[in-house]
Amino acid sequence: MNQKQLQSEQTKRKIAEAARALFVQKGYKATSIEEIVAATGSSKGNIYYHFKSKEGLFLHLLEEWDREWELNWEQNEHLYKTTTEKLYAVAEQLAADDLNHPLTKAADEFFHNEEKTSEVESRMAEMKVKHLAFNQNLLQEGIDRGEFMPGDAERLAVVLEAIFFGANQLSRRLNPEKTTLLYRDAVTVFLNGVATDKQAKER
Amino acid sequence: MNQKQLQSEQTKRKIAEAARALFVQKGYKATSIEEIVAATGSSKGNIYYHFKSKEGLFLHLLEEWDREWELNWEQNEHLYKTTTEKLYAVAEQLAADDLNHPLTKAADEFFHNEEKTSEVESRMAEMKVKHLAFNQNLLQEGIDRGEFMPGDAERLAVVLEAIFFGANQLSRRLNPEKTTLLYRDAVTVFLNGVATDKQAKER
DNA sequence: ATATATACCGAACGTTCAGTCAGTATTGTA
DNA sequence: TACAATACTGACTGAACGTTCGGTATATAT
Incomplete structure (x- = not known):
């Protein structure tokens, strides 16, 4: 696993963790992608690069x-x-x-x-x-x-x-x-x- | 109770019944006010005349x-x-x-x-x-x-x-x-x- | 050094939807 | 009949939100 893949996986985990915190705090519907963006520092597009959809992210x-x-x-x-x-x-x-x-x-x-x-x-x-x-x-x-x-x-x-x-x-x-x-x-x-x-x- | 009040009450019941059917069929969120409008023949404004809000209607x-x-x-x-x-x-x-x-x-x-x-x-x-x-x-x-x-x-x-x-x-x-x-x-x-x-x- | 694939960006899009409001119609009352 | 109150209309508002897409940056392979 090279540096790029490693970084990628870290990002994915970071998104997942931020999302989890928000979902826990506010529930599924009330948590918007925008908020996850704000919490991660990652971009909207990147979230959709790593996860197929909001549903997919949650299911993960x-x-x-x-x-x-x-x-x-x-x-x-x-x-x-x-x-x-x-x-x-x-x-x-x-x-x-x-x-x-x-x-x-x-x-x-x-x-x-x-x-x-x-x-x-x-x-x-x-x-x-x-x-x-x-x-x-x-x-x-x-x-x-x-x-x-x-x-x-x-x-x-x-x-x-x-x-x-x-x-x-x-x-x-x-x-x-x-x-x-x-x-x-x-x-x-x-x-x-x-x-x-x-x-x-x-x- | 005069004719107007009677009519009013009937309308209210009609709205409630149509809404119930839709809520039952599709769930709360998936049922839009527009759909209730379509199902009743009543107008949107009228629904809000009889019920304070969508929540209020459902609670009723x-x-x-x-x-x-x-x-x-x-x-x-x-x-x-x-x-x-x-x-x-x-x-x-x-x-x-x-x-x-x-x-x-x-x-x-x-x-x-x-x-x-x-x-x-x-x-x-x-x-x-x-x-x-x-x-x-x-x-x-x-x-x-x-x-x-x-x-x-x-x-x-x-x-x-x-x-x-x-x-x-x-x-x-x-x-x-x-x-x-x-x-x-x-x-x-x-x-x-x-x-x-x-x-x-x-x- | 160049090419390529992967990772990432964020403005814009399209749609959905609850709620509002200025106005009209209908019925009751004086 | 005139006035008022109640019942009703539906075009419009405004905000929210998930998803897309053209484009950029970076690391790896050749």
């Missing part, structure tokens, strides 16, 4: 983030013995993400903006599938270990995803302590439910 | 919807004896809403658009408080009746809200059957959890 950030999350998890998974512990750890990590890395806010907004390139659409679908697969794996592991009731891990994976998704949304107006609490409560409920009477289970 | 629809939902619930609540049944009924109604009345999609989008009048902000906060209070009531009732484990109904209300919120989001790309299933699974998990070992509860 999301994928980067996803990679980091996964890496982080892989490094820490061995710390937790039972699947139950792992579930709580996941909740903890997600809550922390909510707090420290609020690209989530921009991400939600982005996910809800209706006009998307078909390419973006498919890359987003990929990410979602990966999340569900992650959940499903974890749940299946818990079932196999006898920690969780035997059940359809695939369906439960969707429920778990819904819970995390919802917690994420609601946490937006919560303070840090309440956010952590919400995630933890959510997992506890997921694990144990609230019913006293187990007959209802067969409904 | 949301509040109308909320009122209908509540009314509908009040009429049907007596059909369900136990709180558990009520919870499932709520899930059913929410799932049906998701399917038949997908103003939800536009609503989510709207909720995530960051720039809002302070008035809109506060009216939204009101709605949220009402939802949580509704959940809390229901849960407290369940606890009092001995159906649910004693616990902090307020905290659980947030968890329940998160679950419904998340289910709503995920259902966006699901077909009707899977949507209904998701809501039902979510409530079942909420009620019973997935853990076999109850010791974890004290974590």
Whole structure:
């Protein structure tokens, strides 16, 4: 890799980082290319040289983030013995993400903006599938270990995803302590439910 | 109420209905005032005569919807004896809403658009408080009746809200059957959890 | 030294869109 | 009938914003 390529990559990273900061601060739509230009010192044209579009830039950030999350998890998974512990750890990590890395806010907004390139659409679908697969794996592991009731891990994976998704949304107006609490409560409920009477289970 | 006022009210309703159809179809941002104009036959100025702004118009629809939902619930609540049944009924109604009345999609989008009048902000906060209070009531009732484990109904209300919120989001790309299933699974998990070992509860 | 590809610049473009306003039509009232 | 209030019109405004494109600078290869 020669000097030019190196410089180029640095620039690209610089743009990405500035963009991330702005997206985090102001959300997706409210962040204009002009502002990213102002923050980087780079030019508008250059941004479009490195990234196909605003969407493309944002997607790049999301994928980067996803990679980091996964890496982080892989490094820490061995710390937790039972699947139950792992579930709580996941909740903890997600809550922390909510707090420290609020690209989530921009991400939600982005996910809800209706006009998307078909390419973006498919890359987003990929990410979602990966999340569900992650959940499903974890749940299946818990079932196999006898920690969780035997059940359809695939369906439960969707429920778990819904819970995390919802917690994420609601946490937006919560303070840090309440956010952590919400995630933890959510997992506890997921694990144990609230019913006293187990007959209802067969409904 | 004289003829003029009557006519005026009809016009207002006509605008609201056309707007609802469009918001449902295309989402909040993607629906332009021009399109509402085209759909109503009314003029742009007239819309602004009847509604303060696009936001105001949308909020009007949301509040109308909320009122209908509540009314509908009040009429049907007596059909369900136990709180558990009520919870499932709520899930059913929410799932049906998701399917038949997908103003939800536009609503989510709207909720995530960051720039809002302070008035809109506060009216939204009101709605949220009402939802949580509704959940809390229901849960407290369940606890009092001995159906649910004693616990902090307020905290659980947030968890329940998160679950419904998340289910709503995920259902966006699901077909009707899977949507209904998701809501039902979510409530079942909420009620019973997935853990076999109850010791974890004290974590 | 020259040629070429890569990296970068920024003014201009085209479009979108919520909101305004000066004016007109219609209905109610004195 | 005259006056006033309410209901309605639609051309226009002004600002925002993503994207493009003709052009320049710089490093590498020949």
